[in-house]
Amino acid sequence: MKNEASRGDSASQFNGENSQSKYDFGGKWQPSELELARRAARAKRNKRSAIIAALSSFFVLGGLAVIAVTSPGWKLLSDTFFKWAYGVEVLPKILLGFITNITLTTIATICVAFFGLSIALVRTSKAPALTPFRILATVYVDVFRGIPMLLVILLVGFGVPALQIQGLTNNVLILGLTAVIITYTAYVAEVIRSGILSIHPSQRAAARSLGLNYVQTMRHVILPQAFRRVTPPLLNDLVALIKDTGLVSILGVTDAVRAAQIASSRSFNYTPYVMAAIVFLLITIPLTRFTDRTLRKSIEQQNAQGLA
Amino acid sequence: MSNSVLEISKLRKSFDTELVLEDISIKVPEHTATVFIGASGSGKSTLLRCINLLEPIDDGVIKLDGEEITDVEINPDEVRRKIGMVFQAFNLFPHMSVLENIILAPMRVKGSSRDQAVDQAESLLKRFGLLDKANQYPDRLSGGQQQRVAIIRSLALNPRLLLLDEITSSLDPVLVNEVLKTVRDLKAEGMTMVLATHEMGFAKQVADEVCFLKDGRILEWGTPDQILNKPQERQTQEFLKQVNEAGRL
Numbered sequence: 063m064k065n066e067a068s069r070g071d072s073a074s075q076f077n078g079e080n081s082q083s084k085y086d087f088g089g090k091w092q093p094s095e096l097e098l099a100r101r102a103a104r105a106k107r108n109k110r111s112a113i114i115a116a117l118s119s120f121f122v123l124g125g126l127a128v129i130a131v132t133s134p135g136w137k138l139l140s141d142t143f144f145k146w147a148y149g150v151e152v153l154p155k156i157l158l159g160f161i162t163n164i165t166l167t168t169i170a171t172i173c174v175a176f177f178g179l180s181i182a183l184v185r186t187s188k189a190p191a192l193t194p195f196r197i198l199a200t201v202y203v204d205v206f207r208g209i210p211m212l213l214v215i216l217l218v219g220f221g222v223p224a225l226q227i228q229g230l231t232n233n234v235l236i237l238g239l240t241a242v243i244i245t246y247t248a249y250v251a252e253v254i255r256s257g258i259l260s261i262h263p264s265q266r267a268a269a270r271s272l273g274l275n276y277v278q279t280m281r282h283v284i285l286p287q288a289f290r291r292v293t294p295p296l297l298n299d300l301v302a303l304i305k306d307t308g309l310v311s312i313l314g315v316t317d318a319v320r321a322a323q324i325a326s327s328r329s330f331n332y333t334p335y336v337m338a339a340i341v342f343l344l345i346t347i348p349l350t351r352f353t354d355r356t357l358r359k360s361i362e363q364q365n366a367q368g369l370a
Numbered sequence: 371m372s373n374s375v376l377e378i379s380k381l382r383k384s385f386d387t388e389l390v391l392e393d394i395s396i397k398v399p400e401h402t403a404t405v406f407i408g409a410s411g412s413g414k415s416t417l418l419r420c421i422n423l424l425e426p427i428d429d430g431v432i433k434l435d436g437e438e439i440t441d442v443e444i445n446p447d448e449v450r451r452k453i454g455m456v457f458q459a460f461n462l463f464p465h466m467s468v469l470e471n472i473i474l475a476p477m478r479v480k481g482s483s484r485d486q487a488v489d490q491a492e493s494l495l496k497r498f499g500l501l502d503k504a505n506q507y508p509d510r511l512s513g514g515q516q517q518r519v520a521i522i523r524s525l526a527l528n529p530r531l532l533l534l535d536e537i538t539s540s541l542d543p544v545l546v547n548e549v550l551k552t553v554r555d556l557k558a559e560g561m562t563m564v565l566a567t568h569e570m571g572f573a574k575q576v577a578d579e580v581c582f583l584k585d586g587r588i589l590e591w592g593t594p595d596q597i598l599n600k601p602q603e604r605q606t607q608e609f610l611k612q613v614n615e616a617g618r619l
């Protein structure tokens with residue numbers, strides 16, 4: 063989109079100082095005495111707020127830290143969970159395992175996007191020919207949204223090999239991946255469907271009355287708007303997906319969780335788990351922040367549309 | 371009268387058990403405007419949606435330029451290309467700029483090249499004084515500007531017939547005027563139109579024929595002067611009296 067720049071910045075226009083050029087009609091406008099005084103007062107107030115925030119954070123957080131470190135159990139706690147030298151030692155193994163998590167996430171994301179969108183389209187279409195598929199899709203979504211993913215992993219991971227069908231894989235990595243895809247497709251299909259349903263029916267009517275057919279209407283009018291609306295929940299699902307790839311460790315896949323488990327059972331020390339947690343956080347926290355920002359933006363945009 | 375662009379005979383439409391339109395028959399000759407008035411819920415929007423094949427009908431025949439468009443073998447997408455429609459609100463696609471809104475159908479439906487479509491869109495925008503808004507997004511336009519863009523967009527496929535459904539009812543009075551001026555200009559250029567409106571003054575100005583809808587039937591029809599100034603039916607008189615009292619004239 064060429065004009066992104068012209069639409070996203072509406073909020074900054076109301077921030078006082080930043081906006082003066084925008085309203086500088088004659089080119090000779092100077093802020094009045096009153097406005098200058100107001101700006102000075104505002105700056106002073108902002109400075110005071112910053113100081114208060116810094117002081118209060120320092121005392122509260124610092125106080126909590128002191129209480130934790132000086133408490134009697136601290137030594138045992140830190141030896142069990144935060145033995146950094148040992149943590150660094152096992153880190154390479156955990157990182158190697160984490161590559162598996164990332165690979166699983168990447169492949170699952172692509173497959174889930176494809177299947178999730180397909181199922182959402184089937185469920186929202188009204189074509190009579192698709193009726194059996196609509197029923198199947200509904201049952202599928204209801205079932206797999208309603209059972210714990212761990213169960214699906216166990217069912218697929220241990221159940222499918224037990225069938226001993228020729229040509230079906232016994233590879234736990236592929237079976238685990240399949241279970242993750244099956245479950246997340248159900249989640250994502252539902253999110254996309256709710257996005258499609260949230261678009262005002264007039265949009266569809268307007269598109270159809272221009273002569274666009276069903277596919278064109280979906281592709282150019284409904285889906286672009288729906289995806290914009292569901293980007294934040296989809297990003298949430300992505301964060302959850304990254305974490306949930308750790309569940310396939312139950313099948314014996316050596317991902318980050320499993321690598322940590324092996325290291326920790328060897329030494330009876332739990333620092334590897336903490337290390338694995340930190341590795342996950344390094345990816346999930348930035349993604350969560352990003353999701354938050356996207357959500358705020360999309361709310362702002364919807365508000366703007368409501369105003370017009 | 372010259373040949374009819376639109377001809378409806380004995381149209382009937384119901385939703386589930388509710389009968390919404392019954393025995394609707396009208397002829398709309400080329401270059402004329404037919405205006406539907408009537409209370410809320412009398413079936414105006416439903417009628418326009420039926421004409422555009424957005425709603426299936428129970429019975430009756432709709433003809434566009436003499437061709438029956440209610441025939442089961444007809445592709446509704448092709449019919450809709452020849453009929454422009456503007457709704458009360460939510461017309462524009464908010465994720466596209468004004469220009470992109472206008473060129474979408476010419477490019478996707480008619481297969482125009484992008485350059486061709488942009489040229490045409492710009493000349494339309496210029497004609498209606500909105501060229502400076504070409505790259506704006508709909509949420510940056512006033513309600514009146516949005517509706518005018520919606521009208522322009524529906525003109526981009528050179529429709530035979532334009533359906534306008536209470537296009538001013540979500541606007542405040544100042545904005546109403548600029549939209550109505552656009553419609554008057556189109557009328558002057560010979561566009562054939564069917565409108566639903568609550569603006570009796572506007573109906574007077576553009577209508578060649580006014581139809582009063584009451585509970586899904588055309589109760590009375592005639593020239594604007596006949597219907598709006600000298601209505602014969604008691605219910606038409608009552609409706610106009612109510613509209614008058616609501617201060618809408």
Ligand SMILES: Nc1ncnc2c1ncn2[C@@H]1O[C@H](COP(=O)(O)OP(=O)(O)OP(=O)(O)O)[C@@H](O)[C@H]1O
Pocket residue numbers: 385388390408409410411412413414415416417536
């Ligand atoms: N999709 C639908 N399903 C069921 N009933 C509907 C539907 N659309 C409209 N109706 C009913 O049809 C009747 C006519 O509605 P319509 O929207 O055509 O009225 P209108 O004359 O356009 O009213 P207004 O002036 O308020 O726009 C109403 O009683 C309404 O409840």
Ligand SMILES: [Mg+2]
Pocket residue numbers: 414415416535536
């Ligand atoms: Mg209506």
